[in-house]
Amino acid sequence: MILTNKFHVEYDFALIDRDYDIFLVEKPGYLDKTNILDLATQRFLARAVQYSFGRKALLLFDKNDISEKQFREAIETDYPDATVKKLDILNEDIRKQSFYYQNRLLLQLLVNSIRVPRMEGFSYNNLTGKFFYGDPSWRSRDRKTKQPYSMYFLEISFDPGMYLNLDVRTFRKNKYSKSGRFYLIDPNTGIFRRKLKEDNVRQEDLFTEASFGSSHNTVEYLDFGSFEDFSKCKLGVMEQFLQDVKKYLGQYVTLSAEEREGDQCYKESKKEKDNLSGVDYAVILDKLGVNIVDVCRTEVSERIVSRLVGELQRFYGITPQLGELQESMYNIRVIHKQEYYEEQQLPDPHSDDLHGYIVQHMTQEEHTDLLGAPGEKESPVIHKILVELILKGDVRAGQISIYNWEKLCANKDWTFVQRQRLKAPEGGFEVITNSAGKTTRNRFLYSTVNISPDGRMNFRSFDDTEIAADGFEEKIRYTFDTYEDKQRRGQKDVEGLVFSDIENIHAIIRTKEKTMPNTSAIWKGLKATNVRDAIIRDVVIGALGAYKEFNPADDMYADSLAAVLGEQQPTFTKGELKKLMNMRTKAGKRFNRFLHNEYGIWVSPEIKDSDFSDEYLLENVTDIKYFIDEDTDGEGITSLNYYVGPTKASLQLSIHNASIVRQVQAEEDVEFEELLPLMAVDFVRIGSYTVLPFPFKYLREWANIDCE
Numbered sequence: 001m002i003l004t005n006k007f008h009v010e011y012d013f014a015l016i017d018r019d020y021d022i023f024l025v026e027k028p029g030y031l032d033k034t035n036i037l038d039l040a041t042q043r044f045l046a047r048a049v050q051y052s053f054g055r056k057a058l059l060l061f062d063k064n065d066i067s068e069k070q071f072r073e074a075i076e077t078d079y080p081d082a083t084v085k086k087l088d089i090l091n092e093d094i095r096k097q098s099f100y101y102q103n104r105l106l107l108q109l110l111v112n113s114i115r116v117p118r119m120e121g122f123s124y125n126n127l128t129g130k131f132f133y134g135d136p137s138w139r140s141r142d143r144k145t146k147q148p149y150s151m152y153f154l155e156i157s158f159d160p161g162m163y164l165n166l167d168v169r170t171f172r173k174n175k176y177s178k179s180g181r182f183y184l185i186d187p188n189t190g191i192f193r194r195k196l197k198e199d200n201v202r203q204e205d206l207f208t209e210a211s212f213g214s215s216h217n218t219v220e221y222l223d224f225g226s227f228e229d230f231s232k233c234k235l236g237v238m239e240q241f242l243q244d245v246k247k248y249l250g251q252y253v254t255l256s257a258e259e260r261e262g263d264q265c266y267k268e269s270k271k272e273k274d275n276l277s278g279v280d281y282a283v284i285l286d287k288l289g290v291n292i293v294d295v296c297r298t299e300v301s302e303r304i305v306s307r308l309v310g311e312l313q314r315f316y317g318i319t320p321q322l323g324e325l326q327e328s329m330y331n332i333r334v335i336h337k338q339e340y341y342e343e344q345q346l347p348d349p350h351s352d353d354l355h356g357y358i359v360q361h362m363t364q365e366e367h368t369d370l371l372g373a374p375g376e377k378e379s380p381v382i383h384k385i386l387v388e389l390i391l392k393g394d395v396r397a398g399q400i401s402i403y404n405w406e407k408l409c410a411n412k413d414w415t416f417v418q419r420q421r422l423k424a425p426e427g428g429f430e431v432i433t434n435s436a437g438k439t440t441r442n443r444f445l446y447s448t449v450n451i452s453p454d455g456r457m458n459f460r461s462f463d464d465t466e467i468a469a470d471g472f473e474e475k476i477r478y479t480f481d482t483y484e485d486k487q488r489r490g491q492k493d494v495e496g497l498v499f500s501d502i503e504n505i506h507a508i509i510r511t512k513e514k515t516m517p518n519t520s521a522i523w524k525g526l527k528a529t530n531v532r533d534a535i536i537r538d539v540v541i542g543a544l545g546a547y548k549e550f551n552p553a554d555d556m557y558a559d560s561l562a563a564v565l566g567e568q569q570p571t572f573t574k575g576e577l578k579k580l581m582n583m584r585t586k587a588g589k590r591f592n593r594f595l596h597n598e599y600g601i602w603v604s605p606e607i608k609d610s611d612f613s614d615e616y617l618l619e620n621v622t623d624i625k626y627f628i629d630e631d632t633d634g635e636g637i638t639s640l641n642y643y644v645g646p647t648k649a650s651l652q653l654s655i656h657n658a659s660i661v662r663q664v665q666a667e668e669d670v671e672f673e674e675l676l677p678l679m680a681v682d683f684v685r686i687g688s689y690t691v692l693p694f695p696f697k698y699l700r701e702w703a704n705i706d707c708e
Helices: 013-019 036-042 068-078 092-099 101-111 227-231 234-249 270-277 281-288 299-316 338-344 380-397 471-490 519-528 537-550 552-565 574-581 586-599 610-616 673-679 695-704
Strands: 002-011 020-026 048-050 056-062 083-086 123-127 130-134 139-141 148-159 163-173 183-185 192-194 207-209 253-260 264-266 290-294 330-335 358-363 414-421 444-451 457-463 493-499 506-516 534-536 571-573 624-632 637-644 660-666
Touching: 002 101, 013 020, 020 068, 036 048, 036 056, 036 068, 036 192, 048 101, 056 101, 068 083, 092 101, 101 148, 101 234, 123 192, 130 163, 130 234, 148 234, 163 234, 163 506, 183 207, 227 234, 227 519, 234 253, 234 519, 281 299, 281 380, 290 299, 299 330, 299 380, 330 380, 358 380, 380 457, 380 695, 414 471, 414 695, 444 471, 444 695, 457 695, 471 493, 471 506, 493 695, 506 637, 519 610, 534 537, 534 574, 537 552, 537 586, 552 574, 552 586, 571 574, 574 586, 624 660, 624 673, 637 673
Parallel strands: 290 330, 330 358
Antiparallel strands: 002 163, 002 253, 002 506, 020 056, 020 083, 048 056, 123 130, 130 148, 139 148, 148 163, 163 207, 183 192, 264 624, 414 444, 414 493, 444 457, 493 506, 506 660, 534 571, 624 637, 637 660
16 A cells, blocks of 8 residues: 555534634735734734735634624734635635635645644744744754754645645744844744744844755654654654644544555566676776876875775775876866865865866865775765766766666667756846747756667757757757646646657656655554663563463573573663564564563564565655556546655665655656666665666766766
8 A cells, every 4th residue: 555645635614614713814915024924823813824925824713703804904904905804614616716626725724723732842833824843852052042043843734736745944043134034932932933023132033044054954754763763754743743633623624645556666686787787887987097186185185085095996996096187087086165265265176167077076074084994895975976977977978888778778769858947147038938838037958868779878958048949959848848837736847858759758747746654553663662661571581481382492582581681670671672682583573573462562663574564564665666647637647657765675764855756747658667777776876766767867967067
């Protein structure tokens, strides 16, 4: 069973109407540039405000707390051009007009009203029409004053199509801005909220939505290392949120996640892997040789160079050259970060013209972990640098060497296309009508690569600032514009085009849908096996005696564990017991399940174990899976849909990114299945599969260097 973040909702409109009044507020311009949304909750004590963007917002009040006339007069006092209207939610036409598909905005408004007691250790916040989840550990405090100077939240929102998404939002103390949207921690309630006009607060004590430089806060998508870890990852927060919806809003709404059966897994055979990816990087690198250029010439950079030399000799059998840039070699260039050259007012080598060179930069400041001698295993950082060099070399040579392309494609050319928005000149581009018949100011740079059966690559670039040079350009521009226009309503993005026949161009479309494991089962399993829970030693020893009778083949294991337990304190933790049981052994797993079934003592949830795959559904977020949808978006269009996660064999206790469902649509028959092997490679994202066919990596490199 495949679970996703697409939800179905049932409402009891009569109960909602019985308990609440809902108002629609409208004002010319963007409402979040005013205090209207915050006045509603701070001054008029609205239960919740819902606001996405633009000129409209929804407000939720307890029944008869304020009349339409009272609220209108109060709002119009400060904002005379605003209008206020009470909505009759029992009227289906009004619901469709006000709340959209599946009454999505009504659900978000109700959700925004959820509050939890402070003792829960986390909080929800309806900030300027949005809904935020906060954890105390996500606040950074000044060491001296102990006051927060930075914090981040997860914004919980139902996007069009009823996709539930959680996105990181970061706020920091304001240092420079004197205008904009400012926030503060209310001195009376401790609630983080928008600054109101009447708040008398110093500018430096306010917060603004921004990160510190290049430092961005992230939250793992899935982390099942412990219950505490899970409760702070996105899927753990989502599970907590869904429980709270049921607890606080269960009489009004019922949520159920999308379920699907029959997704197929692309399984790469050993023969395929040997044929397609079994390329010897040392042979490729040795053809041109490796040259290392130390621009920094510091003690630190010299040690980094020494590490590079050592690893190349040890793991690749290559002795690199040291010196200046060489056109005929693979060059690794050690330089400082850009900030260094700005502070020292020195020429920045990042902006050097490197036309004709194969160069991979590495900065001294970001690679201080390479100061020691080579270890038993190759550094993944250095491996990544060498792979990047090979890819750049392939682009310049116009030939794939890192992958055995001839084994994949027989007698067929494939073309891959990406586009990126051009930077507008001062004053912007003039308005035009694009190929899809839509007016726009945007202009795009298109990059294409045609790959022949022998792996030869022919790159081409063009933009749409002028009339198309030929039928190929016109076809590509028209197809990109048309697919993009069709996806706009669902907030989906066209990431690229691919085709073997220009009359049947395929579009790869990134959707809002993400696959999920069974978060409820993971929550229950981790909570019941919390490593901090206490356990009585003698109970476990007694259970071992019963276990020996139940499974005499494990006598030695049971006797050994009993002896070790006899040396423990009378009461100790499940975490300590788990280490002693050695869950990597079959006997440890059998005893864990015996304890659970016969004594109600659960030590390990065994989330990764294949015996529990149908319970936890981790397969939903691993490997390459795909399915055919014969009625995409209800429009009768057939698409191949796929999603990519880490390989099951490489899965650790956490996954940083979600597995996003991508649609492949074509003008005629979809023939994308034969390209699935192009994502089962580990040289784009080292150690894991890539989410787009790897030739798109070549296109990105082409766009960054001048190969014309």
